[in-house]
Amino acid sequence: xxxxxxxTAAVLLSLLAGCAEAPLRLAMLDDAGETGEADAxxxxxxxxxxxxxxxxxxxxxxxxxxxxxSTAVPVQMAMVPASGAPEPARRLSGRxxxxxxxxxxxxxxxGLWHYLRERLELTRWNHPSVEAEMAGxxxxxxxxRGLAKRAEPFLHxxxxxxxxxxxxxxxxxxxxxxxxCDPGALxxxxxxxxxxxxxxxxxxxxxxxxxxxDGRYDIHVSTGAALxxxxxxxxxxxxDWLLALAAYNAGEGAVQxxxxxxxxxxxxxxxxxxxxxxxxRGYVPKILALSRILAGADRYGLELEPVPGTPVLxxxxxxxxxxxxxxxxxxxxxxxxxxxxxxALKSIHDAPxxxxxxxxxxxxxxxxxxxxxxxxxxSAKTVVVKKGETLAVIAKRVGVSxxxxxxWNGLAPNSRLKPGQELLIYPA
Numbered sequence: 001x002x003x004x005x006x007x008t009a010a011v012l013l014s015l016l017a018g019c020a021e022a023p024l025r026l027a028m029l030d031d032a033g034e035t036g037e038a039d040a041x042x043x044x045x046x047x048x049x050x051x052x053x054x055x056x057x058x059x060x061x062x063x064x065x066x067x068x069x070s071t072a073v074p075v076q077m078a079m080v081p082a083s084g085a086p087e088p089a090r091r092l093s094g095r096x097x098x099x100x101x102x103x104x105x106x107x108x109x110x111g112l113w114h115y116l117r118e119r120l121e122l123t124r125w126n127h128p129s130v131e132a133e134m135a136g137x138x139x140x141x142x143x144x145r146g147l148a149k150r151a152e153p154f155l156h157x158x159x160x161x162x163x164x165x166x167x168x169x170x171x172x173x174x175x176x177x178x179x180x181c182d183p184g185a186l187x188x189x190x191x192x193x194x195x196x197x198x199x200x201x202x203x204x205x206x207x208x209x210x211x212x213x214d215g216r217y218d219i220h221v222s223t224g225a226a227l228x229x230x231x232x233x234x235x236x237x238x239x240d241w242l243l244a245l246a247a248y249n250a251g252e253g254a255v256q257x258x259x260x261x262x263x264x265x266x267x268x269x270x271x272x273x274x275x276x277x278x279x280x281r282g283y284v285p286k287i288l289a290l291s292r293i294l295a296g297a298d299r300y301g302l303e304l305e306p307v308p309g310t311p312v313l314x315x316x317x318x319x320x321x322x323x324x325x326x327x328x329x330x331x332x333x334x335x336x337x338x339x340x341x342x343x344a345l346k347s348i349h350d351a352p353x354x355x356x357x358x359x360x361x362x363x364x365x366x367x368x369x370x371x372x373x374x375x376x377x378x379s380a381k382t383v384v385v386k387k388g389e390t391l392a393v394i395a396k397r398v399g400v401s402x403x404x405x406x407x408w409n410g411l412a413p414n415s416r417l418k419p420g421q422e423l424l425i426y427p428a
């Protein structure tokens with residue numbers, strides 16, 4: 001379905017007015033995949049209860065980020081809880097708040113989609129199932145544009161995290177296929193968040209799940225876990241990204257068993273030969289088809305709206321005892337948008353009794369950090385090259401790939417460093 005177009009101002013006014021008069025009726029998907037009314041004590045927004053409202057909220061987020069490209073941070077808005085009663089104003093100290101811009105502020109001359117399409121790697125397969133998926137996407141270009149728009153607010157962050165680990169940028173397409181870039185998505189099989197992690201996989205890769213917080217919905221935490229899992233699968237299947245993606249969808253054991261069965265029967269053990277579930281046999285070609293279409297967007301007549309060449313998100317680390325709602329209010333971010341970016345929190349009006357993290361638009365977070373005494377705005381650090389050090393040596397020390405370190409500093413990956421040369425290192 002093509003996403004409807006709204007002006008940012010109209011959407012914000014109508015949505016916030018609706019909150020004040022008659023709160024939006026939320027619906028959650030329970031573990032069985034059935035839709036029901038949200039629990040009265042749960043003010044996280046995983047989904048809305050109609051396709052029209054769903055389109056509205058998905059469009060709202062991308063349009064808000066676009067509005068920040070040429071304007072200042074919006075005037076601070078009053079927080080309006082689900083009851084419709086105004087939230088009492090609370091003074092917020094900046095102590096215990098640390099703002100970390102997501103990704104290095106490098107400018108992509110022709111926009112981020114252009115940067116991405118030039119670096120996609122999984123574009124060489126011409127299998128009939130890939131061709132069939134491509135035909136489906138080409139017949140519905142609005143579907144691809146809709147997915148691309150939903151991805152916009154997260155694209156810089158995802159590209160940065162994938163590059164930092166030295167992984168193929170095609171992996172940015174996994175959240176598009178898994179959740180349509182909905183941070184609050186929940187499947188009938190209890191897979192949750194942008195990356196659709198099931199509880200066992202989340203816990204295996206360090207994702208916390210508690211009564212007041214589910215890290216699978218945390219954009220930063222889930223991205224780290226999903227990329228670690230994909231890297232593990234890539235290594236487990238000897239560098240075969242198709243098998244790794246199949247295992248991400250069907251489960252590591254299912255793919256291992258299919259390989260063992262085919263090997264015992266004398267059949268091929270590549271992805272195309274394996275007797276995998278129908279969902280998985282469509283899942284991998286879908287990612288490959290998107291990769292090919294994006295890489296050849298001009299050839300396939302696909303026009304995507306440009307994404308600004310600089311990052312738009314910030315990660316905010318917050319000490320225990322600070323209410324998330326107060327942080328959102330201090331940042332001047334309307335509550336519906338704040339919830340969309342931070343669906344891991346069951347309630348934004350209760351102060352967690354432990355440190356936690358939030359995602360905010362970078363401009364909002366920077367404005368908040370500059371207005372709150374004691375708030376810390378983290379910037380890039382400088383390292384001085386010592387005699388004999390190479391890009392590879394320094395990259396290993398700071399925990400990024402050689403290519404990423406070179407990109408941060410405008411160097412070629414094979415550049416030779418000189419003693420005393422300064423390199424910029426950005427926070428992880």
